[in-house]
Amino acid sequence: MAEVNLNKTAVSPKTKSRNGSNSLMKLFKRNDMGVVIATALLFLIFALVTESFFTRYNLFNISRTAGLYVFIAMGQMIVLVIGGMNLSLGGIGGLVVVAAGYTMDSLGWSPWISVPIALSVGLLAGAFNGIIIVKSKINSFIITLASLFIFTGLVTGISQGFPYTNIPKSFTLMGRGSLFGVPYTFVLAIATLLIMAYVFKFTVVGRRILATGGNLEAAQLSGIRTDRIVFLCHVLSGLFAAIAGLLWVSRMGSAQPATGSDWLIISFAVAIIGGTALTGGEASMLALLASAILLTLIKNGLIMLNVNVYFEQTFLGLIILLAVSIDRIRAMIHSSARKFGRRDVTEAKPLAE
C-alpha cells in the first residue's frame, strides 16, 4: 500500500505534464465555440450576399438590438445556471417600464430619480420570486409562472394599456447614442458580460453560483448557503430585466406597457443557444454574446428575405429545438466516448501513475 503522504510539500511536476499539442483541438471542443463559429459564418454570408448589410446604419442597429438581447438573456441565464428558470422575466420588464414611464410622465420626475426607482422595482420583483422559491421549496417554473401573471396584471392595471410618451429627451441618450459609432447599449452589454465572466471565474460568489447549479445538495453539504445563492440569482435576474426594460424605454423614447411580452422566447433562445446548460452549473459569456448577435442576425435576415414577420416566433422556436438537439447529441457523443473509450483509459493511466 502506498504511504499516505499528508505533509503539504511541493507539487509534483508529473501531474502538470499535459499534452500541449492539441490545444487547438481543445479550443474547438469547447461547448461555446460552436455558436461563435456559426455567428461568424452567418455574419460573413450576410456581408457577402446582401449589399445593405455591411452599412454603418445596419451594423449600428444589429449591435444595439444584440446588446438589448444580452441583458434579456442574462436575466434568464443567471437563473438557468442554478438549475431554475424565470418565466416572469418579461413581466418584470413590463413592470419596470411602467414604473419608469409613470414616474417620468405622470409624475414628471427627473430620470435621476426615476431610474433608481425603476431598477428597484426590478430588484424587488426578482426578490419576490426568490424569497418564495427559497421558502416554499416549490420549483421556479410554478412560482415564476404565477408571478408572471401577477406582474403582467399590475402592468395592465396601472397603465390601462396606454403608453407613457412624455419621456425626457435626455433619457434617450443611452438607447440612441453611441461611443465612436458603437451604441451605448452594446458597450454596456459588453461591459456587463465581462463583469459576469469575471464573477464566474474569479469570485467566490460566482463559483458558488456555478456549484449550486452543478449539484445543489452537494453544494449545500460543502458549506454553501444555497438558499442565499438561489435568492441572489433571482434578484440579479430582476436587475437584468430592469436594465433591459430601461434600455428599451430609452431607445423608444416612450414607455410601452407591452414591453417584455416577447422576452420569454428571446431570453430562452439566446441563453440556451449561448451555451447555458439547462441542467445548471454551466454558462459561457462569450457564447451568450455570440448567440445574442446570431439571433439578431437571423431576425434581421428574415426581414431582408421578406419572410412574413408573423411567423417569426415559429422560427425562433425551431432554432431553440435545433440548439438543444445539437447540445444533446454532443452530450451523447461525449458520454459514449467515455463509456466505450477504452483506449482513452489505457492512455490515461501512465499519466495518472
Next chain:
Amino acid sequence: MLDIKQVSKFFPGVKALDRVSLTFHPGHVHAIVGENGAGKSTLIKIICGIYAPDEGEVVLNGEKLALKSYSDALEKKISLVSQEIQVIPKSTIAENIMLDKLERFTRRGAINWKQLNREAEKFIQMVGLNLPPDTEVGGLSAAQKQLIMIAKSLSADAQILILDEPTSALTRHETDNLLKLMRKLADDGVTIIFVNHKLEEVLSVSDRVSVLRDGQHVGTRDIEGLKKEDIVKMMIGRDARTMYLGQLDIDWNTTVLEARGISRAGTFKNVSFSLHKGEILGFYGLVGSGRTELARILIGEDRKDSGEIIINGQVAHISSMADSLYKYRMGYVSENRKELGLLLNSTIQTNVTITVWNRLLNRLGAISLKQERAVTERYIEALDIKATGPDQIVNDLSGGNQQKVSISKWLAADCDILIIDEPTIGVDVGAKEYIHKLIWDLAKVEGKSIILISSDMPEIVNLARRILIFKEFEIVGEIDNLNTRQFTYEEVSQTIGQYLA
C-alpha cells in the same frame, strides 16, 4: 444454463471485471459474494443487459446473448430484483405486479380490474404475501415491497432471477421468509443468482457460492461443508480481516464535541455522546438506524427539537453546513458521494477547492487560479488520486478516487472535527485500505477528531477506538476500551451483535 465466458468490463481508470467465467444451473441458488467494488453489480448489470461486456460473452442455453437493454433481458426471462425497492406507492399491489403487462388486461382501452386482480393474486400467493391485491403499496413495509418486486419478476415468468442484496432492508423474520421462498423457487427449477454480503444467509440458502475480488473470479465452491471463514478468506485474500493499527494518542481530557440530550420528534430521544481530541469514534448500526440522521443534526442540516451541541466547551449554534464549516471547523464527508458529496460534472479542482475559495483570494479579492491549482495538485499528490490532472471531470474517476476527492475538500478546509459517513462504499479494495490508512493518519498524525459512520464491521473495528452502537435512533451500546487492549475481530463483532439483538 447460463454461462458467463471470459467477460471483462472496463471503466475509466478501473477494470471492473477481469475475464470472469461462471456457470449458473437451473434449480440452484447461486450466491455471489465479494467486498464492495469487487465487481458484483457490474456482473449483474452485464447479465441483465444494462452494460455490454467489453470482452467475452454471455451464453444462455447454448445461445449467445447480445442484450442491448434490460427489456431484452426480460424477453429472455432474465429478471432482476434490485437493491433499491422500486414500487409505485400510489398504486395497488396488483398494479405494481402487472405494471408491464397492463395491456393484456385491457379491452377497448379500459382495464379489466377484476381479471387483473385475479391474475395478480396467484403471484401474491406464490411469494407468501397475505394481502388483498387492491391494497395500496405506499403503506407497506420494506419486506412486503420486496416481495411485490419478486412477484413482479415471477409474473414475467422469470427463469433466471437475480436478487441484489434483497435482505438489506428486512428484519430477521422477513429475511427467513424470503430465503425460504428463494429455496422453493429454486426447487421449482428457477435459476437464482443471489448477491449478498451477509454470509450467514448465503450459507443457509445457497447451493453454490462464487467469490469475486477486484473484478476477478477467485473461485466457486459447493456450499456443502463450507464454512464462513473459508468464504471470508477467499473474499479478502488473506486470513485475518482485521489489521491492528495500534493506539491513537487520544486526549481524553479534551472533549471537542459533545451532544447533550438531542431530541427530534419521530426520531431521537435524549441522545448524548462526546468526542475527544484525536479520537476516532465509530457509529455502528444498520442502514436507517439513525447514524446519518444524527450527523445531519450535528452539522445543522436537520433541526433538533431540544438538546445542545457543545464544541470546545461552548454551546454551538449551527443551522447549516456553512455554520458548521466556517464557525466550528467541522466537516462532513457524506455517505452518498455521487448525489450529496460531489459535483459530478465539474472538475477535480472545483470539487477539492469548493470549501476554500474564500481563502484563496489575492490582493484584489479575486480567487487566485494559481493557488487553486496548487491546492488541487497537492491533494492529488498527497492522496494518490489517479487522474489525468486537476481538470479531469470527477464523473470519470473510479469510486475510490471519487471518494478521495470527496475527502480532500475537507482536508483542504483544515477541519478539526470530521464526520466521515460510509467512506468505502463502492470503493475497490486497494483504495479502501488506502482510505483507512488516511483516516487513521488524520487522527494519529494530524490530531483530528473523527466520527466514523460505517456499517462495515471490519472497517469500524479496525479504525474506531470507541464504538457507539445505534439501533432505531438510540445508542444501545458502547464499546470503549479498544484503544488500550487489542481485541480480536470476533470478540468485538460478537459484542456488537449482542447489543443489536
